[in-house]
Amino acid sequence: HRAREYNVEEEGKKGGKRKGTGVKYDDVAGIDHIKADVKEVLDILLGDERYVAMGAHPVRGVLLEGPPGTGKTLLAKAMAGEAGIPFYSANGAEFVEMFQGVAAARIRSLFRTARKKAPAIIFIDEIDAIGKARSSGPTDSGTQEREQGLLQLLTEMDGFYQDDKVLVVAATNRADALDEALLRPGRFDRTIYMGRPSPANRLKILQVHARNKPLDRSNDDALLRQIADLAIGYSGAELANLMNEAAILAVRRSQPEIDLPILKEAMDKIRLGLPQDSLPDSAAKRQYATIEAARAVAFALTPGMPQLEHEFGREGGTWHALATPEGATNAVQLDKPLSQLEVACGLLTPLYVARACEEVLYGRESVSLSTSKEVSRAGELARWIVMDSGLHPATRDEVVRLNLRPGGKRDPTVKWAWKNYDDLIMDLQRRAYEAALRLVAERATVIRTVGNELCDNKDETVLGSRVIDLLLNTPKNEAAAAAATAVAERAES
Numbered sequence: 001h002r003a004r005e006y007n008v009e010e011e012g013k014k015g016g017k018r019k020g021t022g023v024k025y026d027d028v029a030g031i032d033h034i035k036a037d038v039k040e041v042l043d044i045l046l047g048d049e050r051y052v053a054m055g056a057h058p059v060r061g062v063l064l065e066g067p068p069g070t071g072k073t074l075l076a077k078a079m080a081g082e083a084g085i086p087f088y089s090a091n092g093a094e095f096v097e098m099f100q101g102v103a104a105a106r107i108r109s110l111f112r113t114a115r116k117k118a119p120a121i122i123f124i125d126e127i128d129a130i131g132k133a134r135s136s137g138p139t140d141s142g143t144q145e146r147e148q149g150l151l152q153l154l155t156e157m158d159g160f161y162q163d164d165k166v167l168v169v170a171a172t173n174r175a176d177a178l179d180e181a182l183l184r185p186g187r188f189d190r191t192i193y194m195g196r197p198s199p200a201n202r203l204k205i206l207q208v209h210a211r212n213k214p215l216d217r218s219n220d221d222a223l224l225r226q227i228a229d230l231a232i233g234y235s236g237a238e239l240a241n242l243m244n245e246a247a248i249l250a251v252r253r254s255q256p257e258i259d260l261p262i263l264k265e266a267m268d269k270i271r272l273g274l275p276q277d278s279l280p281d282s283a284a285k286r287q288y289a290t291i292e293a294a295r296a297v298a299f300a301l302t303p304g305m306p307q308l309e310h311e312f313g314r315e316g317g318t319w320h321a322l323a324t325p326e327g328a329t330n331a332v333q334l335d336k337p338l339s340q341l342e343v344a345c346g347l348l349t350p351l352y353v354a355r356a357c358e359e360v361l362y363g364r365e366s367v368s369l370s371t372s373k374e375v376s377r378a379g380e381l382a383r384w385i386v387m388d389s390g391l392h393p394a395t396r397d398e399v400v401r402l403n404l405r406p407g408g409k410r411d412p413t414v415k416w417a418w419k420n421y422d423d424l425i426m427d428l429q430r431r432a433y434e435a436a437l438r439l440v441a442e443r444a445t446v447i448r449t450v451g452n453e454l455c456d457n458k459d460e461t462v463l464g465s466r467v468i469d470l471l472l473n474t475p476k477n478e479a480a481a482a483a484a485t486a487v488a489e490r491a492e493s
């Protein structure tokens with residue numbers, strides 16, 4: 001079973017030259033600030049004379065830290081691809097569920113192979129699975145297995161000789177949870193932070209993934225720029241997925257090019273994780289329609305959200321509420337400016353509304369998988385808001401300081417106050433979920449009306465203007481809202 005032990009990405013010799021993974025730096029967009037770093041590490045590894053002359057030791061390990069889908073794997077592959085060297089990858093999690101001694105043996109054999117084929121890159125994804133800080137309490141066999149794996153990894157990295165040209169690249173989304181031994185000199189002594197992309201970098205990533213797609217370019221990159229601005233909090237992987245969904249939709253609609261409406265529809269599909277199939281059962285169908293109505297109502301009521309557009313309904317088996325960035329008036333009249341925390345909450349609340357609608361209108365037992373995607377996306381977004389975006393008042397200064405550091409890297413020697421972050425993230429999620437519960441209870445009448453109209457209207461469509469009209473002309477149910485919040489509080493305690 002050797003072959004299954006790890007994945008070897010090594011393309012056959014072409015023209016006498018190994019191609020490595022075939023991935024290039026150009027495929028990883030928005031990493032200009034770390035390219036020089038990465039190049040340097042590889043130059044030293046490959047024996048660049050200048051470093052040898054200076055007596056510089058090669059870097060043994062590079063830790064890529066960042067949330068899922070931010071291009072860590074892609075960057076590791078690009079390093080191998082640019083250098084034209086083989087790439088061996090393993091996942092930390094697979095080492096954990098092994099029998100006694102197997103994890104250590106596997107790691108040993110992974111390193112042996114890489115040494116033989118050196119220069120080479122070993123990539124260990126999810127290194128936290130084996131690299132978690134060692135426990136001091138009593139341990140079960142799974143923990144022991146993990147710790148043996150970790151010790152073996154440390155041994156292998158310490159056992160590198162000066163001229164062993166093997167670089168270990170590891171990825172994690174929680175560097176704070178790693179055993180400190182891993183971060184000592186000679187092990188993973190460089191940490192590169194890969195965050196969610198800024199709007200400018202979102203554009204660059206979209207451009208990479210638009211390279212091979214027919215796009216409406218009548219206005220240069222204006223189309224992608226609009227999408228980059230709308231795709232707040234998207235990771236690189238989500239942006240790639242967006243372009244792919246758009247391509248699929250364009251084919252479905254027999255359109256020769258990907259244009260703005262197609263991209264927005266793809267965004268809604270991704271953001272809302274909408275159910276795909278049309279439903280014969282009318283009770284279930286009405287429930288879906290009502291949940292969709294709640295999403296539309298939340299959009300209309302959240303300040304700063306794009307305005308509800310007229311195309312709102314079901315098409316090709318998919319419920320959808322399209323939104324447009326022009327004019328953000330919607331149904332809200334603000335009597336005072338929003339606090340920063342309210343703005344942060346406002347980004348999350350619409351994602352919780354579908355789940356809140358299930359809970360408030362159909363009872364706790366009815367919560368379904370179809371709304372889980374939004375809930376988990378909200379969790380991720382909350383993490384990003386607190387830790388990376390500078391949108392949260394409690395961490396804004398820290399995040400700004402972090403981003404002013406050269407390369408925007410976290411200093412591995414500084415212990416970040418993770419516990420504190422976790423509390424803030426939880427608190428933000430709780431506030432946003434409560435706001436969603438309140439919103440649904442307060443506006444239940446409108447939500448049910450729109451849901452019924454969605455089902456009963458001939459074309460299964462309700463105009464955005466109709467939703468806003470209803471909202472402006474139906475009194476809020478304050479009592480129900482108070483009750484819903486009280487229930488949430490009771491459930492919590």
Ligand code: ADP
Pocket residue numbers: 027028029030031066067068069070071072073074075171205208235236237238240
């Ligand atoms: P991670 O390892 O951080 O979880 P991956 O590297 O596996 O993320 O990213 C998944 C996919 O998302 C990539 O294969 C690529 O298509 C896309 N992607 C992520 N980040 C970028 C980026 N910076 N530039 C271009 N594509 C990206």
